[in-house]
Amino acid sequence: MEADSKPKKSGARLCCVCNQNRAALKRPKTLEQICRECFYAVFEEEIHQVILENQLFKPGERIAIGASGGKDSTVLAYVLSELNRRHNYGLDLFLLSVDEGITGYRDDSLETVKRNELQYGLPLKIVSYKDLYGWTMDEIVKMIGLKNNCTFCGVFRRQALDRGAALLKVDKVATGHNADDIAETVLLNILRGDIARLSRCTSIITGEDGPIPRCKPFKYTYEKEIVMYAYFKKLDYFSTECIYSPNAYRGFAREFIKDLERIRPRAILDIIKSGEDFRISTTTKMPEQGTCERCGYISSQKWCKACVLLEGLNRGLPKLGIGRNQGLNSDGKKDRKRDSRTPSIESKQCGSLEF
Amino acid sequence: MHLTLEFGGGLELLCESVKIHNVNVDLPKGADKLSMRDLLAWVRTNLIKERPEMFMKGESVRPGVLVLVNDCDWELSGQLDTTLEEKDLVVFISTLHGG
Numbered sequence: 001m002e003a004d005s006k007p008k009k010s011g012a013r014l015c016c017v018c019n020q021n022r023a024a025l026k027r028p029k030t031l032e033q034i035c036r037e038c039f040y041a042v043f044e045e046e047i048h049q050v051i052l053e054n055q056l057f058k059p060g061e062r063i064a065i066g067a068s069g070g071k072d073s074t075v076l077a078y079v080l081s082e083l084n085r086r087h088n089y090g091l092d093l094f095l096l097s098v099d100e101g102i103t104g105y106r107d108d109s110l111e112t113v114k115r116n117e118l119q120y121g122l123p124l125k126i127v128s129y130k131d132l133y134g135w136t137m138d139e140i141v142k143m144i145g146l147k148n149n150c151t152f153c154g155v156f157r158r159q160a161l162d163r164g165a166a167l168l169k170v171d172k173v174a175t176g177h178n179a180d181d182i183a184e185t186v187l188l189n190i191l192r193g194d195i196a197r198l199s200r201c202t203s204i205i206t207g208e209d210g211p212i213p214r215c216k217p218f219k220y221t222y223e224k225e226i227v228m229y230a231y232f233k234k235l236d237y238f239s240t241e242c243i244y245s246p247n248a249y250r251g252f253a254r255e256f257i258k259d260l261e262r263i264r265p266r267a268i269l270d271i272i273k274s275g276e277d278f279r280i281s282t283t284t285k286m287p288e289q290g291t292c293e294r295c296g297y298i299s300s301q302k303w304c305k306a307c308v309l310l311e312g313l314n315r316g317l318p319k320l321g322i323g324r325n326q327g328l329n330s331d332g333k334k335d336r337k338r339d340s341r342t343p344s345i346e347s348k349q350c351g352s353l354e355f
Numbered sequence: 356m357h358l359t360l361e362f363g364g365g366l367e368l369l370c371e372s373v374k375i376h377n378v379n380v381d382l383p384k385g386a387d388k389l390s391m392r393d394l395l396a397w398v399r400t401n402l403i404k405e406r407p408e409m410f411m412k413g414e415s416v417r418p419g420v421l422v423l424v425n426d427c428d429w430e431l432s433g434q435l436d437t438t439l440e441e442k443d444l445v446v447f448i449s450t451l452h453g454g
Contacts, residue, residue: 012427013431022427023427023428023431024426024427024428024431025427025428025430025431026428026430026431033431071364071450180450223419223450224421224450226450227364227421227448227450228421228428231363231421231423231446231448232426239363239364239365239449240365240368241365254419254451255418255419258417258418258419258451259418261418262418
């Protein structure tokens with residue numbers, strides 16, 4: 001459905017970069033009117049510059065792209081493999097997907113990832129909740145209902161991605177979090193008083209002290225441009241809301257960000273800037289990072305959240321680890337400091353975005 | 356006026372999971388042209404079968420829904436005031452679904 005040949009409308013304007021082709025979109029970041037070809041070029045080049053300036057990758061590294069089949073990770077896989085070729089990054093790229101076991105949602109989106117595997121020639125690894133934890137999300141929801149299910153899913157996904165990355169023996173995981181996501185998370189962390197997350201949610205690389213760092217090459221990339229890029233390039237992505245996700249609180253923040261963007265598109269980058277420039281008072285107690293006594297995963301508690309939740313599921317006490325009552329961790333309390341403001345994951349509606 | 360409307364990024368779920376609609380939209384009474392403002396009202400009445408708030412806010416699309424007229428961002432053509440012509444292609448894509 002090429003419309004380029006159509007007679008120009010009265011208001012048709014030329015691209016402000018090449019001055020030759022008809023402009024196809026208005027860039028939210030710069031308000032420039034730009035044609036399709038010039039858009040591809042600046043979009044890719046800006047991501048390349050972000051990768052260079054922040055030294056996201058080193059030659060020879062193995063990189064897993066966290067792939068959900070959605071727009072962001074699909075565009076990320078496409079652009080990274082393109083840049084890797086064009087600029088000789090020397091990276092071994094892989095697609096890494098998590099199968100939460102959600103019929104009618106994840107099984108369909110995984111089909112998209114499997115097509116991406118062929119389209120982009122990137123090896124795909126899928127790790128499933130069933131294999132890692134013995135439970136699918138469908139089974140978990142059957143047991144606990146639709147309340148708090150996102151807590152389970154979010155906690156499990158974070159670990160699943162790390163475990164999959166370890167299986168692939170990669171040096172780093174790249175995720176598709178975009179500028180809108182990050183601005184939204186800055187706001188959410190302020191709204192929740194979650195200082196620990198506020199201070200790290202704007203970092204372009206996280207977990208450098210842990211086994212497998214994560215990076216966000218789209219940190220400064222607007223969602224609008226990602227979707228436009230996917231549309232113009234006809235990239236194959238999946239877009240259905242998770243059938244279990246109410247996503248209420250994050251939904252409000254998201255809508256607020258979109259409203260702001262309409263009035264002043266710069267707002268998104270400015271919120272990220274605000275998040276970066278926060279100075280956390282040195283007297284603020286931060287949760288101490290340790291390791292889970294049971295599985296060895298990073299944890300600020302005796303057991304990591306996944307082990308507590310899993311224990312609850314397996315003992316038929318799914319409320320364990322939900323809310324303020326820390327369940328297993330409250331008995332046999334060790335010396336580990338627990339600030340009353342230690343983030344309660346309960347308030348987190350959906351774990352698909354983690355920082 | 357004959358138009359092709361395309362819904363993507365999850366918006367198709369609001370119109371019975373049909374992505375492409377070939378439609379015939381009448382001009383508003385007394386008007387000699389059709390604007391995007393008119394078209395949105397028509398779409399809301401005639402195509403959107405559920406959760407219209409996922410598609411519209413006020414008289415415009417909900418923020419986060421991208422609109423392209425003949426593959427051109429409607430922010431370049433005057434948004435609601437964009438005038439449509441016979442056989443135009445109008446695409447609506449939600450950016451709000453999934454990642």
